[in-house]
Amino acid sequence: MPGTRESRHSFLTLSCVALAMLAVGCGGGSGEDRVAVSAPVDETPAYGDVIVSGSIGDASVLIPMLAGDSASHSISGMIFDGLIAYDKNLSEFEPRLAERWEVAENGLEIVFHLRRDVRWQDGVPFTARDVEFAFRTITHPDTLTAYAEDYRQVERFEVVDDFTIRVTYRQPFAPALGSWASSLVVLPKHLLDGKPINDHARDFGRHPVGLGPYRFESWESQKQISLRANHDYYRGRPYIERAVTRVIPDTQTQFLELKSGGLDEMGLTPLQFQRQTDTAEFQQDFAKYKYLTNSYSYLGYNLKRPLFQDVRVRRAISHAIDKQEIVDAVLLGLGSPAAVPYKPGTYWFNDRLKGPQYDPEKAKRLLAEAGWTDSDGDGVLDREGARFQFEIITNKGNEQREKAATVIQRRLAEIGIKVTIKVIEWAAFINNFIDKRNFDAVILGWSLSPDPDQYDIWHSSKTRPKEFNFVTYANAEVDELLEKGRRTFDRSERKKHYDRLQEVLDEEQPYTFLYVADALPIVHKRFHGIEPAPAGISYNFNEWYVPASMQKYRITDAP
Numbered sequence: 001m002p003g004t005r006e007s008r009h010s011f012l013t014l015s016c017v018a019l020a021m022l023a024v025g026c027g028g029g030s031g032e033d034r035v036a037v038s039a040p041v042d043e044t045p046a047y048g049d050v051i052v053s054g055s056i057g058d059a060s061v062l063i064p065m066l067a068g069d070s071a072s073h074s075i076s077g078m079i080f081d082g083l084i085a086y087d088k089n090l091s092e093f094e095p096r097l098a099e100r101w102e103v104a105e106n107g108l109e110i111v112f113h114l115r116r117d118v119r120w121q122d123g124v125p126f127t128a129r130d131v132e133f134a135f136r137t138i139t140h141p142d143t144l145t146a147y148a149e150d151y152r153q154v155e156r157f158e159v160v161d162d163f164t165i166r167v168t169y170r171q172p173f174a175p176a177l178g179s180w181a182s183s184l185v186v187l188p189k190h191l192l193d194g195k196p197i198n199d200h201a202r203d204f205g206r207h208p209v210g211l212g213p214y215r216f217e218s219w220e221s222q223k224q225i226s227l228r229a230n231h232d233y234y235r236g237r238p239y240i241e242r243a244v245t246r247v248i249p250d251t252q253t254q255f256l257e258l259k260s261g262g263l264d265e266m267g268l269t270p271l272q273f274q275r276q277t278d279t280a281e282f283q284q285d286f287a288k289y290k291y292l293t294n295s296y297s298y299l300g301y302n303l304k305r306p307l308f309q310d311v312r313v314r315r316a317i318s319h320a321i322d323k324q325e326i327v328d329a330v331l332l333g334l335g336s337p338a339a340v341p342y343k344p345g346t347y348w349f350n351d352r353l354k355g356p357q358y359d360p361e362k363a364k365r366l367l368a369e370a371g372w373t374d375s376d377g378d379g380v381l382d383r384e385g386a387r388f389q390f391e392i393i394t395n396k397g398n399e400q401r402e403k404a405a406t407v408i409q410r411r412l413a414e415i416g417i418k419v420t421i422k423v424i425e426w427a428a429f430i431n432n433f434i435d436k437r438n439f440d441a442v443i444l445g446w447s448l449s450p451d452p453d454q455y456d457i458w459h460s461s462k463t464r465p466k467e468f469n470f471v472t473y474a475n476a477e478v479d480e481l482l483e484k485g486r487r488t489f490d491r492s493e494r495k496k497h498y499d500r501l502q503e504v505l506d507e508e509q510p511y512t513f514l515y516v517a518d519a520l521p522i523v524h525k526r527f528h529g530i531e532p533a534p535a536g537i538s539y540n541f542n543e544w545y546v547p548a549s550m551q552k553y554r555i556t557d558a559p
Contacts, residue, residue: 043528046548047229050242051527054254054266056397057426058222058247061205063197064183065138065145068466069430070447075225078243078541079121079210080183083112083131088533088540090294090450093181096235097126097211107172107489112180114163118234120188121209127162133189137197144198146456146467150179153486172487174494175453186211213238213542222247222427239529239545242553249397249425258286264527268520269399270332277522286522287530289537292345293519295447296338297401298511299392299408300471302439307390314509316366318356320415321408325358327515330403334520338513340502341446341454348452348495350502355513363415374416381416389418390440395429401443404514408443434470443514452498455482458505473510526550 059072064080067073083098098112118126137143139151155170169176188209192200208216213235214227227243246263248254255272257263268277268288277288299321301308308314323337339355342348372381372388381388392408394401402423409419424433433439446457456462459482460474478501485497505511521537523530529544530537538544546552 042547042549044547045239045529045543045545046551047237047239047545048241048548048554049526049546049551050244050264050553051240051544052262052264053243053245054248054257054263055245056247056249056251056254057395059219059225060427060430061201062208062216063187063201063205065134065143065147065185065187066197066201066205068146068468069426071426075227075245076208076210077183077212078214078227079208079212079216080186081210081212082183082186083114083180084177085181086178086450086535088531088535090534093177097131097186098180101177103177107174107176108169110167110177110180111160112165112167114165115234116163118211119232120190120211121215121230121232122188122191124188124190126211128159128165129162130189131165131186132157132159133193134185134187137187137192138185140196142196142198144466146462147184149456149459149462150175151185172489174486174489175449175451178449178451183210183212214243217242233542235542238542240527240541251397251399258522265521265523268522270330270334270518270520273334273520273522274332282522285525287525288520288522289530289532290334290518290520291532291536292336292343293447293517294343294450295445296341296343296516297404297443297445297514298338298341299514300442300444300511302437302441303472303474303510304437305390305440307388307440310370311508312366312370313372314512315356316363316370316415317412317417318509318512319359319363319366320411320417321512321514322358322411323355323514325411326404326407330400330407331515331517335515335517338516340506340513341448341457341511342452342498342502343448344516347491348498350499352499353502353506355506356509360411360415367415372416379413379416380418387418388416389420391420391422392441392443393422393424393429393433393439394443396423396425400517401445405443435465437470437472452494453482453486454501455486458482458501471510473508475504475508478504526552 055071057071059075060069061067061072062076062079064073064076067076081096083096084093085096087094097114097118099115101110101112103110114128120126135151135157138145138148153169153173154167156168158166160166191209192204206219213230213233215230217226217228219225224244224246229238229241231237248257251269254263254266258266273288301314303309327333327335327337336344339353340350367381371383374381392405394405405421409421412419434442456468458469458473458478460479462469463472481497481501485494488494519536526546527544528547531540533539
């Protein structure tokens with residue numbers, strides 16, 4: 001998966017690129033009884049208990065190929081499974097539904113050998129026909145998906161037998177194997193065959209049946225999603241019986257719920273991490289973690305708007321923004337300025353680029369070159385009778401983005417640009433503004449795959465509804481670099497193409513790359529088995545457990 005819109009929800013995820021999880025309130029009832037934690041603690045892994053997570057936004061649909069947001073992918077990633085998966089170091093692949101695979105020497109053919117002991121959560125056996133059905137679905141021109149491009153590189157998809165698949169590519173495609181490390185192309189043919197997948201968004205998309213470690217249980221829109229452990233999961237029953245996510249759009253309210261016992265985990269704000277959790281009570285009951293995310297936040301410009309079509313204007317805005325100020329004042333130092341769309345310190349990151357540096361005088365000169373002056377002395381630039389003003393939108397519940405917007409508003413005012421800010425609830429933000437290209441500029445984020453391919457975000461062809469190039473960026477050299485980058489298996493040669501890609505983006509500034517924030521999860525200490533790794537802390541969520549004597553909830557009605 002090349003990327004998902006990163007909404008900065010809770011940190012829990014079972015997918016290498018998705019970032020969130022939803023949860024049910026936990027006040028007892030419906031078979032759940034609160035019990036006291038006793039001592040001494042037996043460290044033996046035990047089944048049972050509930051984990052309650054906070055999310056700032058609701059999921060949109062639980063069919064992976066139809067979802068473009070992290071909230072949906074983190075939930076669907078627990079219900080569905082892929083053929084393979086990245087390991088905890090994001091460097092190798094591990095078996096999932098495919099127990100083994102062979103890649104031809106020329107890289108043009110992959111043969112997957114599927115497990116024979118897997119059943120859908122309704123009991124029907126999983127076979128290669130399910131993968132074939134999902135492949136045909138995601139590549140169908142009528143399917144509203146942002147993820148089809150990788151699979152359209154396949155020239156021939158063959159079902160060799162019920163448990164063997166052969167895919168042949170028409171030309172070299174470097175991200176090929178990694179594209180199967182997601183749940184995008186595994187769907188139950190017996191439940192969905194017969195009509196376009198888009199028609200299933202309201203039924204199956206809200207009551208999915210998958211192959212993953214958790215079964216769908218319930219969904220109250222804008223309130224909660226509840227999942228139940230799949231006792232027949234082919235990799236072993238998860239220890240935690242129920243995973244529940246509560247939709248709480250405000251992080252301060254989430255924090256109050258955490259303190260009162262209504263949440264077991266959430267993603268902290270920098271202020272909460274640095275100061276509000278630095279007490280004996282929190283240190284006794286909770287464990288905090290900190291690591292640089294594989295994502296970044298940016299200010300993106302709607303390039304269909306005439307105001308942003310002059311590169312001098314975009315570069316001027318970037319020079320007027322003090323990114324270090326945002327990192328220091330908004331993130332409290334828990335992150336780093338961003339210059340390019342790759343994570344600092346990784347192989348693909350072009351460390352020669354620093355991005356436009358804070359230089360308000362240079363910003364003013366660029367704007368003057370573009371014809372923007374304050375002709376009437378009112379403090380706002382104008383040109384041909386039009387004032388330089390625009391609106392920044394961002395999603396509700398992300399305190400860092402809201403504060404960053406305010407810092408940007410102030411800095412741009414200093415060079416004569418008037419900015420207004422609109423904060424919008426997540427679902428409306430995506431459906432009514434982003435997907436409809438109904439915005440001037442947006443502060444948002446991308447969560448990225450370990451593979452460097454960013455074709456779906458930057459290629460000029462990926463601007464249709466639900467696709468990810470919603471700023472409508474178009475550059476012929478970038479299109480060529482993206483093509484070259486995915487057509488060679490030589491790592492050093494690929495890096496040359498992606499280094500140049502970053503140089504062009506640095507020159508043209510279709511986004512002002514703002515910051516890479518630290519992930520700041522906090523988890524109640526009764527949950528054991530957490531092992532931080534480059535993939536985060538929840539890659540092994542199925543192995544988390546609560547010792548029997550520490551369990552908070554008894555699930556008396558568990559199947």
